[in-house]
Structures are given as C-alpha cells and as structure tokens.
Amino acid sequence: MSRRKRIYEGKVKVLYEGPEPGTLVQYFKDDATAFNARKRGVITGKGVLNNRISEYLMTRLGEIGVPTHFIRRLNMREQLVREVEIIPLEVVVRNVAAGTFAERFGLAEGTALPRSIIEYYYKNDELTSPMVSEEHITAFGWATPQDLDEIMSLALRINDFLSGLFLGVGIRLVDLKIEFGRLWNGDDMRIVLADEITPDSCRLWDIKTNEKLDKDRFRRDLGKVAEAYQEVARRLGIMPEAGPADLKGPTVMQ
Ligand code: ADP
Numbered sequence: 660m661s662r663r664k665r666i667y668e669g670k671v672k673v674l675y676e677g678p679e680p681g682t683l684v685q686y687f688k689d690d691a692t693a694f695n696a697r698k699r700g701v702i703t704g705k706g707v708l709n710n711r712i713s714e715y716l717m718t719r720l721g722e723i724g725v726p727t728h729f730i731r732r733l734n735m736r737e738q739l740v741r742e743v744e745i746i747p748l749e750v751v752v753r754n755v756a757a758g759t760f761a762e763r764f765g766l767a768e769g770t771a772l773p774r775s776i777i778e779y780y781y782k783n784d785e786l787t788s789p790m791v792s793e794e795h796i797t798a799f800g801w802a803t804p805q806d807l808d809e810i811m812s813l814a815l816r817i818n819d820f821l822s823g824l825f826l827g828v829g830i831r832l833v834d835l836k837i838e839f840g841r842l843w844n845g846d847d848m849r850i851v852l853a854d855e856i857t858p859d860s861c862r863l864w865d866i867k868t869n870e871k872l873d874k875d876r877f878r879r880d881l882g883k884v885a886e887a888y889q890e891v892a893r894r895l896g897i898m899p900e901a902g903p904a905d906l907k908g909p910t911v912m913q
C-alpha cells in the first residue's frame with residue numbers, strides 16, 4: 660500500500676491513486692481544522708467514523724438515484740471513489756440559521772429559515788473561500804448555467820432526503836456543505852456528488868435538546884467532540900457494539 664501514488668493531501672483527507680484507472684482511494688485522517696485552517700487539532704477516531712458515515716449517507720443517496728463518486732469502503736479509513744473533475748465550489752444548503760450565516764444576518768442561532776437557502780463559496784484556501792454568486796461562477800467559467808441548474812437541483816434533493824433521514828434518528832440537519840464533480844464517459848458528462856458528507860461538513864443538532872453533534876464542538880471548544888461523532892454513527896446504526904455481526908438499521912425515534 661505504501662508504494663501507491665499520493666495524488667493530493669488535503670486538510671482532512673489524503674487521495675491516492677486507485678487500483679483501476681479513473682478511481683481514487685480517499686483516506687480519512689483524524690485531523691480537524693476550522694476557521695479556514697486557522698485552528699487545527701486532532702479528533703481521535705474521527706477518520707474511522709467519517710469514513711463510515713460518508714459511506715452510509717452516499718449509499719443511501721445512491722439508492723434514491725443521486726449520482727455519487729462513492730464505489731465501496733476498503734477498510735477502516737479508506738474508501739474507493741470515482742475520480743472526478745472537482746467543480747471548485749463549496750455548495751452550502753441551510754435550513755436553520757447558524758454560524759457565519761446567523762452573524763451575517765443578525766439572526767439568533769436556531770432560527771428556522773423560511774425555506775432552504777443555497778449559497779456558493781469559491782473553494783480556494785488562500786482566498787479563504789469567498790462567497791460567490793451565480794454570476795461569478797458562470798463568468799469565471801467554474802460551471803456553466805446548465806451545470807448550475809443541475810447542482811442546485813441535486814443539492815436540494817440531497818438536503819431534503821438527508822433532512823428526513825436524520826429526522827428519523829432524532830437529529831436536525833441545520834446545514835450542510837457539499838462538493839460536486841464532473842464524471843466523463845466518452846463525450847458524456849454527469850455531475851456527481853463527491854468529497855464527503857460527515858459531521859465535519861454538516862451541522863447536526865439533537866432534535867430535543869439542540870445539543871450539537873458536529874464540528875462546532877471542536878470550533879467552539881465544547882468538549883466531547885469524538886463522542887458526538889460516535890453518537891451520530893450510533894444513531895445511524897453503523898456503530899457495532901461488538902463487531903460487524905451487531906450491525907443493525909437506524910434507530911427510529913418515537
Ligand atoms: P481540502 O483541504 O482541499 O478540503 P480534503 O482534506 O477535504 O481537502 O481532501 C479531499 C480533496 O479531494 C478535496 O480537495 C476535494 O475537493 C477532493 N475530492 C473529493 N472527492 C474527489 C473525487 N472523487 N475526485 C477528485 N477529487 C476529489
């Protein structure tokens with residue numbers, strides 16, 4: 660495995676060349692960053708949990724016909740994915756005001772939004788990922804108007820489906836950040852969901868107590884960070900107590 664070619668090392672994952680052309684191996688690290696990497700740390704066990712959680716959510720999304728890069732999980736920290744041409748956008752869908760959005764509009768955190776709101780950020784670490792409009796995206800050629808239509812409709816479908824899935828296990832999906840890529844098949848191009856969907860990239864609150872079960876525990880030094888990620892995995896039914904034989908479906912809240 661060590662002879663594999665390392666393609667890219669990011670803040671929380673490493674990409675290696677996959678076993679077949681057009682595939683990549685995504686390795687999930689325990690590293691955590693926040694505030695555009697001005698804050699750094701390690702959340703022990705996070706990589707293992709995020710690998711499982713993203714596998715689970717991408718598989719469920721695949722079942723309802725959302726195209727994703729996910730192929731299969733390889734081991735505790737690695738998954739095989741299709742290599743895509745990443746569209747350099749962080750697509751954020753918000754259901755409830757939180758974080759910078761709450762600050763920007765002077766809303767109390769937890770205020771329900773009149774409808775789901777999509778925002779785009781230009782994915783660029785040096786520029787600390789500025790928010791951009793559809794005008795910037797099409798003028799700079801990051802995506803065509805047709806690509807953007809597809810991205811918007813996929814983002815809303817993903818958000819609706821995951822909102823329901825999480826609600827079923829007693830969790831509110833406050834917001835999420837997703838990335839898309841272009842997958843080529845000859846001259847045919849499809850836009851697919853790429854990267855990850857994990858408590859690093861979503862805000863997840865307990866439905867009854869509003870307890871945060873996501874990266875805000877790290878951002879805001881709330882403690883019990885790894886425990887929160889474990890709780891998300893447990894509720895999704897992907898944390899076997901005593902090995903894989905224990906795997907059961909999600910726990911439905913009454
Ligand atoms: P970053 O620090 O750039 O966010 P990460 O640590 O999240 O990086 O590592 C994942 C990187 O791989 C991201 O830059 C992401 O855009 C990219 N990526 C995710 N999925 C794919 C894919 N299927 N094909 C190519 N690149 C991908």
Ligand code: MG
Nearest residue numbers: 669670671854
């Ligand atoms: Mg990333």
